[in-house]
Amino acid sequence: MRTLSDIHELHDDVRWLIRLRALAAVGAAAAAAVASRVLHLQVYAPGLYATAAFVFLYNLGFAWFALKHDSHHASILSANLQISLDLLSLTALLHFSGSYENPFVFFYVFHAIVAGVLLTHWMAIAQTMLAVALFAGMIVLEWTGALRRWPLQGPWGLWFNDQSLFVAGIFAVLVSTLLIALYMALSISERSRRKNLEISAMQEELALKEMPASAEELLRSEKLASLGQMAAGIAHEINNPLTVVLMNVDMALAEAAPTDPAVETLRIAKEEIVRCRGIIEQLLTFARGEDVGRRVYDANKVLRDSIKLIENYAKLHRVKLEPYSPDNRLLCRINPDQMKQVLVNVMMNGIQAMPNGGTLRAGVFWNDKDRLIEFKVQDTGGGIPKPMLSRIFDPFFTTKKPGQGTGLGLSVCHRLVEINHGRIEVDSDEGQGTRVTVCLPCGEKARTRSGRAGANATEEGEACGTPENNRRH
Amino acid sequence: MEHPKTIVVIDDEERICQSFERVLSKDGHRVEAFTDERQALARVFAGGVDLVISDLMMPQMTGVDILKAMNARSIKTPLVMITGYATTENAMETMRLGAIDYLPKPFTVDELKSVVARGLKSSDVDRAKLPAAPRGTFEIRGHSWVRRCDNGDAIVGAHPFILACCGRVTGVELPMEEDELIQGGACGKLIVEDSRVPLRLWAPISGDVKAVNGRVAEDPALLAAAPFTDGWLLRLRPLRIETELKNLKPAE
Numbered sequence: 146m147r148t149l150s151d152i153h154e155l156h157d158d159v160r161w162l163i164r165l166r167a168l169a170a171v172g173a174a175a176a177a178a179v180a181s182r183v184l185h186l187q188v189y190a191p192g193l194y195a196t197a198a199f200v201f202l203y204n205l206g207f208a209w210f211a212l213k214h215d216s217h218h219a220s221i222l223s224a225n226l227q228i229s230l231d232l233l234s235l236t237a238l239l240h241f242s243g244s245y246e247n248p249f250v251f252f253y254v255f256h257a258i259v260a261g262v263l264l265t266h267w268m269a270i271a272q273t274m275l276a277v278a279l280f281a282g283m284i285v286l287e288w289t290g291a292l293r294r295w296p297l298q299g300p301w302g303l304w305f306n307d308q309s310l311f312v313a314g315i316f317a318v319l320v321s322t323l324l325i326a327l328y329m330a331l332s333i334s335e336r337s338r339r340k341n342l343e344i345s346a347m348q349e350e351l352a353l354k355e356m357p358a359s360a361e362e363l364l365r366s367e368k369l370a371s372l373g374q375m376a377a378g379i380a381h382e383i384n385n386p387l388t389v390v391l392m393n394v395d396m397a398l399a400e401a402a403p404t405d406p407a408v409e410t411l412r413i414a415k416e417e418i419v420r421c422r423g424i425i426e427q428l429l430t431f432a433r434g435e436d437v438g439r440r441v442y443d444a445n446k447v448l449r450d451s452i453k454l455i456e457n458y459a460k461l462h463r464v465k466l467e468p469y470s471p472d473n474r475l476l477c478r479i480n481p482d483q484m485k486q487v488l489v490n491v492m493m494n495g496i497q498a499m500p501n502g503g504t505l506r507a508g509v510f511w512n513d514k515d516r517l518i519e520f521k522v523q524d525t526g527g528g529i530p531k532p533m534l535s536r537i538f539d540p541f542f543t544t545k546k547p548g549q550g551t552g553l554g555l556s557v558c559h560r561l562v563e564i565n566h567g568r569i570e571v572d573s574d575e576g577q578g579t580r581v582t583v584c585l586p587c588g589e590k591a592r593t594r595s596g597r598a599g600a601n602a603t604e605e606g607e608a609c610g611t612p613e614n615n616r617r618h
Numbered sequence: 619m620e621h622p623k624t625i626v627v628i629d630d631e632e633r634i635c636q637s638f639e640r641v642l643s644k645d646g647h648r649v650e651a652f653t654d655e656r657q658a659l660a661r662v663f664a665g666g667v668d669l670v671i672s673d674l675m676m677p678q679m680t681g682v683d684i685l686k687a688m689n690a691r692s693i694k695t696p697l698v699m700i701t702g703y704a705t706t707e708n709a710m711e712t713m714r715l716g717a718i719d720y721l722p723k724p725f726t727v728d729e730l731k732s733v734v735a736r737g738l739k740s741s742d743v744d745r746a747k748l749p750a751a752p753r754g755t756f757e758i759r760g761h762s763w764v765r766r767c768d769n770g771d772a773i774v775g776a777h778p779f780i781l782a783c784c785g786r787v788t789g790v791e792l793p794m795e796e797d798e799l800i801q802g803g804a805c806g807k808l809i810v811e812d813s814r815v816p817l818r819l820w821a822p823i824s825g826d827v828k829a830v831n832g833r834v835a836e837d838p839a840l841l842a843a844a845p846f847t848d849g850w851l852l853r854l855r856p857l858r859i860e861t862e863l864k865n866l867k868p869a870e
Contacts, residue, residue, distance in 0.1 A: 377703065381675070384702030385631050388724035392637040395727035396644075415726075422724055429704075438804075440797035478796060 155220045156211070158263050161332065162227060163208050165259075170200040173238055176249075180242060184310070189295045192241035200234045203227075224263045228272050232256055236279040243297025244287055245280075248318040253280065258329055380425045387425075391418045423482065439565060444475040444484075444518045444585070448509045451488035455496070459505060464496045469508030477518045477585045479565045484520075484585070487558045487569070491522045491581045494554065498526030498579060512584070520583040529573040537571060623668040623738055627651040628658040628684065629700070630676045638671065641727055642734065655679040659687055667695050669737045674701035674708060682708070685715040696737045700725070706802035709820070710865040713758050718783075720820075728814045735813065736783045748778040751846050751869030756822065759867050762805065763846065764822040764854075771828060772859060774805060774852045776819055778845040786811040787838045792851060797827045799854065801862050806851055808841075823862045825854030 177193035180186045207227055210219070235256065239247050253276045260269040286292040299307070398411045452468050459466050488507070495505045503525035510519045529537065538559040562569045567585035625647050627638040635651035642649045650667075652658035655678045662670055662684075670688075674681040681699050688695065696718040701708065704722035712720050718737045721729065745760075757763040760779035766772050781787065789809035799805050805821035831850050834840050841849040856862075 381703040384723040385634065388700075388702070389631075389633045389637050391724040392641055392727055392730070396637075396641060399727065418724070419726075426722075438798055438800045441794060478798070 155217065155224070155263065156215045158336075159207075159211055159220050159224050159227070162224070162259060162263065163204055163211060166200065166204045166227070166231065170197050170204060173197040173200065177242070185299050186242070187295060187298050188242040190241075192295075193238060196234055196237045196241065200231075203230055221264075221268075225268060225272070228256060228260050228263070229275060231259075232272065232276050232279055236283055239280075240283050240287070240292065241295055244294060245284055246297045248315055250280070251318065251322055252325075254322075255325060255329065262333060376428045380429050383421075383425060387418060387421060391415070391422075394418065439478045439480050441476050441478055442481045442484075444477050444479075444509045444520070445470040447479070447481055447484045447488065448507060448520065451485045451492065452507060454485070454489050455492050458493065459496055462496050462499065463502030464499055465502075465504045467504055467506045469506065471509070471511070475509055475511055475518050475587075477587045479567075479585055483561045483565060484583075487561050487583060488520060488522070490554045490558050491583070495522055495524035495526070495579065495581070498524050498528075500526075503578075515584075516587060517584045518587055520585075521580060523578060523580040525578045528575040528577055528579055529571070530575055534571065534573060538569075622646050622648045624648045624650065624666060625669045625671060625734070626658060626661055626667050627671045628655060628676070628681075629653065629673040630655075631673075634673075641730060645731065645734075647734075655684065659684055662688065662693065662695060663691065668741065669734065670695055670697040671734070671737075672697060672699055674699055674712070675703060682711060682715065685712065685717060689716060694741075696740045698733050698737050706800065709802045710758070713761060713820075714865065714867060716759060718760070726815070732810075732813045732815050732817070736780070736817075739785075740779075740783045743779060743782045745779060748782060749845055753869070755846065755869040756863050756866035757869060758820055758822050762819050762822045763869070764859075764863075764866070765846075766856075766859070767853070770856070772823060772825065772854050772856050773850045774822060774854060775845060775850040776808065776841055778842070780817070780819075781808075781842050781845060784808065784810045784817050785813070787841055790835055790838055790841070790851070791816065792830045792835065793827050795827050795829065798824075798857075799827065799852075800824045801865065808838075819851075822866055823854065823859050824857040825859070826857070827852055828855050829853040 174194060174197035177188065177190055177197065180188045181190040181193075207223055210223055214220075214223075232253070235252055239245075239250060242249075256276060257269070257273050260272040263269075264272065283292070287294040299310075394411055394415050398408065398415065401408050401411065448468065448470050452466060456466065492505060492507055499505070505525075506521070506523040508521050510521065512519050538555050559569055562583055562585075565585060567583060570582045570584070571579060572582075573579040625638075625642055627635055627642075627649060629635050629638070629651070630653050632653055635653055639649045639651050650661060652661065655676050658672075659679070661667070670684075672681040672684050679687075681697075681701070685697060685699075688697065697716075698719045698721060699712045699717045700721045700723055702723040704720075709720045718740050719733050721733050751757065751763060752765065755763050755765045757777055761777050762774060762780075763777055764772050764774050787808045788811050791807040791809070793799065793806060799821040801822065801824045802820055803824075804818050806819045807816035808819060809816050830852055834849055834851060841851075843849060
């Protein structure tokens with residue numbers, strides 16, 4: 146059944162029918178001319194021309210009506226009336242040109258199709274019944290002599306007695322039937338294709354608005370929002386004392402003699418303060434959930450840098466690291482600092498899942514099928530029980546003892562991957578270990594840029610100087 | 619030695635004021651630091667101030683209030699805004715109201731000195747003598763500019779005012795093609811003679827980098843020679859230019 150949302154569609158369909166009918170009227174007049182003038186069939190030409198003219202005139206009327214009224218009710222009424230008049234006109238055309246002998250009787254089929262496309266089921270069935278009634282009525286009236294019959298015959302007798310004419314006639318009707326059927330099928334499928342496109346565009350729009358897919362998602366995003374507010378408050382408070390520390394360390398550095406051993410100490414302190422600054426900034430970006438300023442960056446390098454950061458931690462926990470990265474560059478569009486944060490977090494989780502030691506595999510792969518870059522981190526720990534698997538990205542969800550984890554790590558990772566337009570998946574077999582996959586889109590040109598990136602990037606692989614490049618102001 | 623410059627510092631945290639005093643007075647400036655916004659504003663109104671450095675979020679008045687109060691009295695003293703809670707919105711508003719620069723906390727001494735030097739120099743720059751922007755140019759006031767191309771792209775460059783304030787540019791560091799820029803985020807760095815830290819340029823709009831002006835990278839002098847034309851820096855595919863242009867100032 147049609148719904149209110151179909152109003153526009155119906156209105157468009159009615160216009161389509163009107164355009165189609167204008168052609169049909171001309172076609173009918175042309176066919177009448179060919180039949181009477183060229184083939185010298187004894188059709189009732191004035192009747193045929195009058196019917197074609199009638200079709201043309203009521204078509205103009207409906208065109209005018211469609212321009213003036215576009216309500217659903219008006220469209221339904223107009224469509225029903227049009228189809229009924231079309232059936233009547235077709236019956237009249239047949240009546241004036243051989244009645245049931247006329248091979249164009251098949252054209253009733255098109256009216257049934259049009260009714261099926263435009264109307265509700267019951268209305269379409271009613272229109273089809275009307276077609277049957279009109280055809281049957283015509284035959285009965287002709288047989289009883291109430292209506293005059295114009296047999297389809299030429300000077301040589303009944304048309305189907307002339308084999309060549311019969312073949313040519315059937316052929317012509319078949320070709321025109323096929324062409325019209327093809328045209329209808331194509332326009333119907335084209336419209337449904339367009340409709341699908343509209344629907345998928347609508348879905349994309351909805352997805353863009355980041356509507357939480359479920360109650361769980363909603364809860365997660367609410368928790369994240371309060372987490373964000375908290376983070377912003379903390380960042381603001383910390384930045385002030387940090388300013389004092391940074392300025393004073395800098396001054397002490399400037400004042401100390403170059404040979405003073407304190408210089409090295411101060412330099413390390415300064416480096417760490419600058420690192421804090423970066424972390425707070427990311428926290429703020431994360432809290433605001435804004436764009437992050439992604440850039441084309443080598444995924445291999447993200448992995449290598451992350452592994453460097455956790456090497457000692459792994460050794461301490463008797464975990465063997467098995468990194469894998471291909472020889473060629475894998476360029477993706479990301480914020481590298483955030484991706485390193487994600488990988489380090491995921492790998493540390495993996496290490497913590499193996500209290501008795503084990504192996505941590507961490508690799509980066511190019512998924513040619515989906516054109517994605519995938520980081521995979523796999524541990525040989527105890528795995529995550531099924532009921533917990535669905536909750537691991539929830540903020541404040543943790544299985545660690547109090548004081549050992551905040552339950553924020555993975556929810557932050559989830560969010561970071563999301564704002565980098567990627568996705569993170571976890572699957573786990575109890576007793577077998579856990580595998581985390583982070584999929585990231587590659588840039589349009591990223592894959593072809595491998596050579597150039599090398600030439601332009603600095604030692605760190607940064608596109609524009611230091612990681613400060615993405616600082617917000 | 620040049621006659622000492624008077625710098626008014628406004629921050630509600632005593633320790634920050636003290637640090638400013640220590641750092642800047644070492645360079646021979648006369649620093650007058652205030653933890654009370656109203657007293658500070660009265661001092662600025664009294665005149666004879668070469669530069670104002672103000673915190674953004676303070677209990678009585680915000681840095682934006684101070685800027686507005688100065689604008690209302692047509693006080694042209696350059697102002698540098700500092701803040702511990704930097705967002706694109708307050709950065710853009712601060713610049714729109716005429717701040718000379720915007721410095722997120724925490725910053726290094728070198729970063730501070732470079733901003734202060736630019737701020738002090740800005741008073742000597744005669745804006746009337748700077749090249750005029752072509753029609754259709756929008757700017758982060760005196761900082762960077764953007765202009766739409768016919769094909770929907772936008773070109774971005776450095777404003778002649780900031781170029782005049784910062785001294786000779788000896789090199790540029792630009793993002794790469796396909797990098798994503800955010801309005802109010804960095805869109806490149808100018809290596810400046812006599813400064814230990816590069817000058818960070820802020821992107822006037824968000825967008826993906828489509829092309830980088832290689833000629834400027836080879837010959838940075840082109841920047842000052844033709845800031846609005848051949849000296850462009852980046853060509854972007856804008857992300858949401860319609861809404862972002864509202865944050866910018868149309869060229870007169």
